[in-house]
Amino acid sequence: MTGSGTVPAVPRPAYRRLSVEERRAQLLAAALDLFAHRAPEDVSLDDVAHAAQVSRPLVYRYFPGGKQQLYEAALRSAADILEGCFTEPETGPLTQRLSRALDRYLAFVDQHDAGFAALLQGGSVVETTRTTAIVDEVRRTAADRILHHLDAPEPAPRLRMAVRTWITAVEAASLMWLDADKQPPLDELRDWLVDHFVALLTVTAATDEQTARVTRAALRTETAEGPVAELVRRLLPVLGDASHLL
């Protein structure tokens, strides 16, 4: 166990027997850490037993379904962490809330790089309708949280499509970032994704009444020092060549 995962290993004092729950959590943390850094194909039950410093039969006692069950349990705990990323107090400018959520999400991607890529690129032997359902649930939850922050918990199709499309774009950009040896720096990637959100919401507002309402409300919360103002300032010279369109 490298300790780089976001689920810390349960402390294992030398002479105390772990409770059933502690042992299960320890095995799961070891599994998540292994699945985070290798393709599922390259993780064996022996690896998990070795990382947790227990015997292989003990792993089987807790996870009789073997690697598939361990993978699904590890994915479940990863999904809980990811869904937590989008939990954020409903105060302050929207871009600030989104930046904080993205910081957490991108830190997770950074810490679980190989596993994240293997999961989303698909084609893995451990992929089942259950694992696909867990991934879809994370996307749905993230969309619901964002719509909640937009004060539109029951959005019409156009607004929902905009938010869900952006979430797919975040996933895709995260995969490209991993593929590009983690370039550009995470804060640049985060700021670009926030700008992308603002832009997508704004152009959707051009043709959708509900989105126009939530966009105007969101813009009112932004400050003259915030990212939207910064974006507008940087865009003015680019848009200078578009004055014939006004």
Added chain:
Amino acid sequence: MTGSGTVPAVPRPAYRRLSVEERRAQLLAAALDLFAHRAPEDVSLDDVAHAAQVSRPLVYRYFPGGKQQLYEAALRSAADILEGCFTEPETGPLTQRLSRALDRYLAFVDQHDAGFAALLQGGSVVETTRTTAIVDEVRRTAADRILHHLDAPEPAPRLRMAVRTWITAVEAASLMWLDADKQPPLDELRDWLVDHFVALLTVTAATDEQTARVTRAALRTETAEGPVAELVRRLLPVLGDASHLL
């Protein structure tokens, strides 16, 4: 064969024997049409034989690898069609070229709905590293064509990431559109995707020199009657609430 696929069935005159190439094309057209409207799991070699009005052994003679080989050959021909969607003369406003490419792409999605969804949602039994490579090739080709139209055939990472992220967004929106019983109407979806492209390029231009250059050049080709001018006109009232940011 319903004739709704974009690959028309090879004419089958009643008393003429088909050449090897004609027969192969006929079987492939029948297969693509079947795979277009059902999940691969739900297409059998008997279905293909029946649709092409030939015997099952004849299908095997042409495709000894059975369903998997037929699926990959059908996917290959679908990929050729999709890559062709993004071939477009390099004249006129960029948004006009993009609209025409999207019209072709979205018509393909409409005509191959179930197969498109099954392919991109993954988890299918016919999915292999070869099918994944074909899908990736289509994405790469589409990105290359767009970058060519932007006069940036060898883009720096930020511009490439923007274009590739938009392509993923187009795929995701297409899947949502299929899932929403093909709503909103295709021309609305197309216009929104064009607006999305303009918006994503523009915000990327705010922090990337190369993207700023191609965006300014692209904006100069737009007309006062085109979609960018329309977008700007529609956005002015929405942005009215953001005057404190200027």
